[in-house]
Amino acid sequence: MAADTTNSAHWGALAEFETAQDIYHACEKVRDAGFKNWDAFTPFPVHGLDGAMGMKDSKLPWIVLVIGLTGTATAITLQYWVHSVEYPLVISGKPFFAAPAYVPIIFELSVLFSAAAAVFGMLGLNGLPRLHHPLFRSKRFERVTDDRFFIAIEAVDPSFDLDKTVAFLKDIGATHVELVE
Amino acid sequence: MEMKGLDNAGFDPVDGRAPLVIGRTDFGEITREVVRPIFEGPPKVWWVILGVALSLLGVLGVSIAWLFWKGTGVWGLNNPVGWGWAIINFVFWVGIGHAGTLISAILFLFRQKWRTSINRAAEAMTLFAVACALIFPGIHVGRIWLAYWMAPVPNQMAMWPNFRSPLLWDVFAVSIYGTVSLLFWYVGLIPDVATMRDKAKSKFAKMAYGFLAMGWRGSNRHWQHYEKAYMILAALATPLVLSVHTIVSFDFAVAQMPGWHTTIFPPYFVAGAIFSGFAMVLTLMIPVRSLFKWEHIITVRHLENMAKIILLTGSLVGYAYAMEFFIAWYGANQYESFAFVNRAFGPYAWAYWTMISCNVITPQIFWFKKARTSPMILFIASIFVNIGMWFERFVITVTSLHRDFLPSSWDYYTPSLFDVTTFIGSFGLFFTLFMLFLRFLPAIAIAEVKTVMPEADPHYHPEGEHAEEAH
Numbered sequence: 001m002a003a004d005t006t007n008s009a010h011w012g013a014l015a016e017f018e019t020a021q022d023i024y025h026a027c028e029k030v031r032d033a034g035f036k037n038w039d040a041f042t043p044f045p046v047h048g049l050d051g052a053m054g055m056k057d058s059k060l061p062w063i064v065l066v067i068g069l070t071g072t073a074t075a076i077t078l079q080y081w082v083h084s085v086e087y088p089l090v091i092s093g094k095p096f097f098a099a100p101a102y103v104p105i106i107f108e109l110s111v112l113f114s115a116a117a118a119v120f121g122m123l124g125l126n127g128l129p130r131l132h133h134p135l136f137r138s139k140r141f142e143r144v145t146d147d148r149f150f151i152a153i154e155a156v157d158p159s160f161d162l163d164k165t166v167a168f169l170k171d172i173g174a175t176h177v178e179l180v181e
Numbered sequence: 182m183e184m185k186g187l188d189n190a191g192f193d194p195v196d197g198r199a200p201l202v203i204g205r206t207d208f209g210e211i212t213r214e215v216v217r218p219i220f221e222g223p224p225k226v227w228w229v230i231l232g233v234a235l236s237l238l239g240v241l242g243v244s245i246a247w248l249f250w251k252g253t254g255v256w257g258l259n260n261p262v263g264w265g266w267a268i269i270n271f272v273f274w275v276g277i278g279h280a281g282t283l284i285s286a287i288l289f290l291f292r293q294k295w296r297t298s299i300n301r302a303a304e305a306m307t308l309f310a311v312a313c314a315l316i317f318p319g320i321h322v323g324r325i326w327l328a329y330w331m332a333p334v335p336n337q338m339a340m341w342p343n344f345r346s347p348l349l350w351d352v353f354a355v356s357i358y359g360t361v362s363l364l365f366w367y368v369g370l371i372p373d374v375a376t377m378r379d380k381a382k383s384k385f386a387k388m389a390y391g392f393l394a395m396g397w398r399g400s401n402r403h404w405q406h407y408e409k410a411y412m413i414l415a416a417l418a419t420p421l422v423l424s425v426h427t428i429v430s431f432d433f434a435v436a437q438m439p440g441w442h443t444t445i446f447p448p449y450f451v452a453g454a455i456f457s458g459f460a461m462v463l464t465l466m467i468p469v470r471s472l473f474k475w476e477h478i479i480t481v482r483h484l485e486n487m488a489k490i491i492l493l494t495g496s497l498v499g500y501a502y503a504m505e506f507f508i509a510w511y512g513a514n515q516y517e518s519f520a521f522v523n524r525a526f527g528p529y530a531w532a533y534w535t536m537i538s539c540n541v542i543t544p545q546i547f548w549f550k551k552a553r554t555s556p557m558i559l560f561i562a563s564i565f566v567n568i569g570m571w572f573e574r575f576v577i578t579v580t581s582l583h584r585d586f587l588p589s590s591w592d593y594y595t596p597s598l599f600d601v602t603t604f605i606g607s608f609g610l611f612f613t614l615f616m617l618f619l620r621f622l623p624a625i626a627i628a629e630v631k632t633v634m635p636e637a638d639p640h641y642h643p644e645g646e647h648a649e650e651a652h
């Protein structure tokens with residue numbers, strides 16, 4: 001297996017594209033070629049690229065739902081415990097468990113927990129923060145946050161073969177292909 | 182650039198809608214245009230404004246220090262009017278914040294693509310306005326060492342705050358609003374600080390922006406979760422922003438005070454908040470777009486859309502003023518009807534009619550397209566709205582309190598010098614933060630603006646190549 005040693009020297013192959021249209025069609029071809037460890041990189045979210053890459057839906061909404069409901073429960077428990085258990089005091093003739101008066105804080109804490117779950121869940125699913133990444137070694141890759149589109153196929157992908165993969169990327173319309181250490 | 186080419190307020194006969202970004206612009210040019218002022222360094226006038234803002238910030242610091250030293254006696258509060266400029270300024274600043282969230286969240290859910298040019302700066306405005314607002318509840322008792330009484334923890338007498346009180350709801354609402362707005366804003370910034378990292382020349386700038394970007398690399402597997410998170414945040418921020426001014430209005434509406442105890446307050450406060458916030462967005466963005474030469478990104482059409490929202494919300498506010506009077510008469514409650522007659526014709530009539538002129542009459546000029554598309558008229562009108570909305574809170578707070586149920590306790594309220602300096606000083610904080618934002622962060626959402634350009638569509642075909650590529 002001589003190919004393995006060659007593969008391990010590289011992180012993968014990086015192909016550059018000039019337009020959103022090119023990367024969209026290229027992604028469809030990479031998906032159909034059966035690659036697994038690959039990704040597209042774009043300066044902005046390209047509409048429909050998830051489908052072109054054959055990606056499944058994000059699990060984030062479920063995380064947000066569960067943690068948001070935790071916020072709801074926290075608010076109910078906090079207000080119940082303070083006014084019914086820890087410090088029961090009749091104020092304005094309201095009952096200890098004054099459900100309508102508890103609604104605003106129940107709502108606010110549900111929102112707070114959900115928003116935190118959305119942000120930190122998103123970062124967690126994305127494996128961020130991660131300040132270094134092999135792709136940052138590529139000078140050309142700096143334009144990914146500007147006006148260029150990239151596809152990277154990792155060497156760990158079972159279908160990865162140095163020469164064939166590079167040729168394949170050129171074939172599907174890449175204007176430039178480089179190997180990333 | 183000639184102005185004619187920058188006019189996209191008209192109707193495009195081919196597409197029906199004029200483009201949001203004008204000129205033969207590509208993605209690279211958007212990046213360059215937005216990051217240019219940051220790397221070129223600020224124009225001279227930036228230093229002037231920052232200098233003035235920092236001086237006012239100093240005034241704020243001194244005013245607050247004096248308040249802490251002497252107590253609330255340095256303010257003009259008197260016996261019937263125990264709630265003065267602190268609550269007025271608090272409501273004023275929180276209200277301004279609302280437009281930022283409306284632009285970033287509500288217009289996002291409504292797929293209003295024009296929001297992309299202005300949402301970043303508007304959200305920044307929200308954060309800084311909320312920061313200014315939070316000062317006032319923090320200092321209003323003049324005893325900073327007791328500020329923790331606002332937190333849901335028992336105090337030194339083992340007493341808990343009252344969760345059945347609108348004042349505690351308000352602490353939760355505004356602080357959570359500030360937190361969620363910060364998260365939302367930061368999520369939006371991640372791809373753009375990554376752009377800054379990749380464009381920065383100096384090592385320090387690269388590291389600083391790189392740290393903030395947290396390793397963002399535009400991966401589509403990341404974009405997927407990112408877009409979902411953004412959508413969820415918008416869906417959360419929409420009811421949140423409506424709840425915030427609703428709860429602020431409960432501070433008044435739940436009290437028994439005539440002039441406050443009305444069910445119209447929540448929607449009326451929310452409309453007023455959006456009204457004042459859009460005025461502040463115009464006050465800020467009209468100078469910014471011309472200073473940084475962004476007229477082709479923040480176009481006349483953007484300004485016109487905001488003018489339409491100001492017209493709508495201003496008219497809603499005018500309707501609410503009228504309806505309050507109607508109910509005061511129709512409700513046949515003598516205290517309520519006295520409060521409103523006193524409001525319009527009593528000792529504070531001057532404040533009431535200032536409010537009416539600025540809030541109800543001024544926005545009516547936006548029925549005319551000429552006014553909606555003239556940056557100068559928009560700018561002047563926006564200042565009037567800012568003034569009018571401050572007066573609205575003054576009228577609500579002071580005219581109700583100064584003559585309550587018991588005529589023997591009536592009094593006239595006049596602010597002291599320190600009321601005025603604290604309020605003016607809060608503008609120092611606001612503008613200092615805004616100037617620093619303009620200096621160091623992309624004030625236009627770079628990645629988002631690119632998505633509304635026609636070539637961002639994966640099925641877009643430039644003219645000429647259409648025939649070959651069709652399949």
